[in-house]
Amino acid sequence: MSRETKISRRKFLLVASGAFPAAAALMARGSVAAGELPPTRACSDKGDPTPPQMAGPYFKPRSPERDSLLTPAIKGATIVLSGVVLSTVCQPVPGVLLDFWQCDGNGNYDTTGYTLRGHQFTDADGRYRLETVVPAVYPGRTRHIHVRLQAPNRPALTTQLYFPGEPSNEGDFLFRRDLLMAIQEQGNTKVARFDFVLKLG
Numbered sequence: 001m002s003r004e005t006k007i008s009r010r011k012f013l014l015v016a017s018g019a020f021p022a023a024a025a026l027m028a029r030g031s032v033a034a035g036e037l038p039p040t041r042a043c044s045d046k047g048d049p050t051p052p053q054m055a056g057p058y059f060k061p062r063s064p065e066r067d068s069l070l071t072p073a074i075k076g077a078t079i080v081l082s083g084v085v086l087s088t089v090c091q092p093v094p095g096v097l098l099d100f101w102q103c104d105g106n107g108n109y110d111t112t113g114y115t116l117r118g119h120q121f122t123d124a125d126g127r128y129r130l131e132t133v134v135p136a137v138y139p140g141r142t143r144h145i146h147v148r149l150q151a152p153n154r155p156a157l158t159t160q161l162y163f164p165g166e167p168s169n170e171g172d173f174l175f176r177r178d179l180l181m182a183i184q185e186q187g188n189t190k191v192a193r194f195d196f197v198l199k200l201g
């Protein structure tokens with residue numbers, strides 16, 4: 001493990017413990033821009049893996065590699081989602097494939113092309129960052145973003161992320177509170193945080 005990784009993990013654990021608010025400020029001054037890391041669920045040595053959810057009918061393989069799904073044709077409020085992928089013992093996991101897909105602001109999935117679909121890989125510190133638009137609520141489902149994660153040489157985890165404060169969350173048959181993103185408003189942009197925990201053993 002590199003010195004940088006050790007330091008990053010130490011910062012993360014300090015922040016996760018909630019004991020050192022100053023550590024949060026220190027972390028916010030790191031290479032991920034300040035203000036993009038609102039608190040999320042704590043990881044501990046007993047960290048539970050992120051729960052799986054069904055892929056649904058709209059997953060398509062071979063999405064383009066990109067960390068922004070924004071295009072001139074896409075309308076809607078921008079959301080910047082970032083976080084880290086950790087193991088169940090809170091180690092950052094580099095090189096994890098994250099494949100995101102979602103509907104647009106009208107509730108439609110692109111089933112013929114790759115609009116609002118893209119994959120990326122976590123960096124050396126297990127971090128990822130996605131720019132996209134806020135998906136719509138569509139009949140039968142609350143607002144959500146699909147994602148499939150796969151650490152190198154490990155099975156894939158498919159799940160979904162949810163938006164806090166959505167009236168339709170409680171009536172959604174798949175909604176889980178532990179898949180809620182932490183979201184802050186920064187001007188016209190939503191800044192979201194979600195840390196994934198993968199069981200690698």
Ligand SMILES: [Fe+2]
Binds near residue numbers: 141144146
């Ligand atoms: Fe969906």
